Amino acid sequence: MSATLEIRGMCKSFGGIVVADSIDLDLMAGRVLGLIGPNGAGKTSLFNLVCGVVKPDAGSVSLDGRSLEALPTYERARMGLARTWQNLRLFPSLSVMDNLMLGPRAYSADSLMDVFFRPSQIRAHEAEARDRALDILERTGLSPIAHSRVQDISFGQQKLVGVARALMNEARCLLLDEPMAGVEGQTYALIQKAVRDIAASGVAICVVEHNVAFIRDLCDEGVFMFAGKVLARGSVEQLINDPHLTELYFGT
Amino acid sequence: MDYVFTILILIGLFVILASSFDLVIGHCGLISIAHPIFYAIGAYISAMLSKQYGLPVPVSILCGGVGALLASALVAVPALRVSGDYLLIASIGFQLGLIELAKHFHEIGGAGGLTNIPSFLIKDFGRESYVVLVLVLAALTVLFIRWLTQGPYGRMMTAMRDDELAFSMLGRNAIWVKVAVFAIGSGIAGIAGGLYAHYFRFLEPDQFGLLQSSAVLTMVVVGGMRTTMGPVIGAIVLQLMPQVITFFNLPPSILGPLQGLLFTGLVLFFMFVRPQGLLPAADLWVGRKQQGDAGQSAKEARS
């Protein structure tokens, strides 16, 4: 089986600080890969490189065999790449529902021609997106707060909205940046279930997470990153129990 | 009576200008104050086409709108490719540079101004008809912008203003949205320019400078950004206020600066004392009629 997302020879440094040092990584459909490593190891930077937020010095990314290199961020998203952000980046001026409504790969109003000349198509599109959003909100238990402002809901719920918004993309590959940081209780279980369900539907998932328990519960495999390098790949159990990696993680 | 008609027409034109400017600066969050230059482009194109080439006035007004739309893209595409901040400087450079340029072109009247622009409607149907035309178009503009900003496109502009990076990660093209909205707003201003030209029948480059910019900006800031009625109220209030000053019979050397002082002073006052304007915008975007289940659950959520 070939990989959904292929990263080859990814290099990037900022004024001498290396955040990616010839990284090769494959994400497989239906599998959840955990990215582990201390702060500053280059985990989030790798996401930024994959999404095209930051331009790499060298290296390539392809999704389902199609190269993403020349594409700006929004086109990568339209090809089926979705992500969440460490600091959420929800739209505070929009309700939870409207945050989700912007998520589909093809948005109703992407074409101005449609906006002006095909109102019926816009309406159909909007109705379709609304149904999908309602469905996702239902599954993630967010229905009761669908029309709240995002700053009026709990932090855990905001994280969940971030994941839900990324789900609207029907992505082939989903990158989750610390989805569990600061989340507890029922929401924790909801996010966990959501991620499992998505993987089961054949999406390739990559998770950056500090919560070891979550990584262990959820990820099929782990990758240990340090100073912009992939040091080890294996089962989460292996990585966690490795004394060298533990030493690097906590620093000595 | 003509005096009243003229004021009504000016109010109508400034409602169009302020509303379309609010679309650009308020709804889309694009920093540019060069709106009057697109008004000028529309006015000059329309005037020249009808005067020199004998095109029917409505057609030349439309051409003026299209010309302003294209010119705005010419400024926006290179500037926005870099970053949003550059649009402002590029557009000011474009505005002042074009005014400077116009002063040197004798074909379009130069610094002395373009005269004898063909009139429209007035000869056949009287000034009232032009007043009706302008006010109807002003109302249509306001309704159009309301329709656009409360639909899916408005949702898109709101999200882009909030967080451009997250916006593009969802697959939305921020630069295209900005260029498109800037062009729509400028195109509308161009049409208003044509309407101005064929009523007043005289254009001069200097009237589209920074004074005009601050006047339109004042209308939006004082009225309330991102509201339907804010720019309308702003335009009416700020169009009537200078009229009051003209009753004092001041010499023109004082009158001009006094008006400028009034406009800029009002913006400063509002910026510090009431930044949200007369009509504050809601901080949550609400589209027009959220249909079906959504509307239902909104009610449930509130109860």
Added chain:
Amino acid sequence: MFELAVVSQILWTSFATSSYFVLFAVAFALVLKVNKVFNFAQAGVMTCGFYAAYVGVRILNLPGYAGFMLGIGGGVAMSFVLEYFGFAVLRQRKASAMFVFIFTLIASQFIAYAVMMIFGTWPTTIFASMFWPVTMVGGIAVSAWDVPAIAATVVVLTGLWAFLKYSRNGQFMLAVADNADLAELYGIQKDRILMLSMVLAGVIVSIGMFLYGTRAQVQAAAATELMLFAVAATILGGIGNIWGAAIAAVVLGVVQNSSILFIPSAWQGFLLFAFLFFAIVLFPRGFRLPERRNTLKRLAVAPQALSDGKGH
């Protein structure tokens, strides 16, 4: 057709006249670097500096040096007012960049209109005459204005450079420019430093306006165009690079002034806008020398044993 004497004369004169352009550009670039504001209100500061000197010399009949001091006082006072009642308040309110920018623009317009109300729209100069005695140096006419103007500019630039490099406040300024929040954590009073850079810029532009106003006629709206020139130079010089802005200002000044050789003088004013537009379209990030390699290398080296990618 261009005789050497004519060309070198024009080059010299345009070099001398670029002295005030340099000062305006450096002040603009300094505020942009430290305060992170495209400070269009600089035009207002320039206007105040000029008219304070004008009042001193032409109305109060004070000697030139007193007018000079008054001019600086005027510019500094306006800088203080803008920072204290304007920028500081907006900062505290966390106003958006757009809001701050509109403030600078409107404030400069407000000042221009206020000055028009007081002094009228008629152009004036600081001294009754703007003609300066000329000495011939090797076939080039050097006016009594040229040398002091260039000297003043060099003194200001050297002073600014020394201030930023050696004085504590200057170093604080660079720290704030680099990362204001971090600087604050280290105990630097951000607001005081931002005020200082504003005031410093006020001093610099006032000196520039004194030079300009002793050589050319000024009216209330003139400062806007002079400032746009500074904006173009700042963009071309590379944003955040004060000395780049100074060099760009000299180049632009010489090009604009010597353009009289190639284009009709009526079009000279238009050249400024062409610069501005092309600066943005063609060199949005300025002319940049290759960045010096930062020697700060990440020291941690991944252990060899683990890099086989299999773990243990």
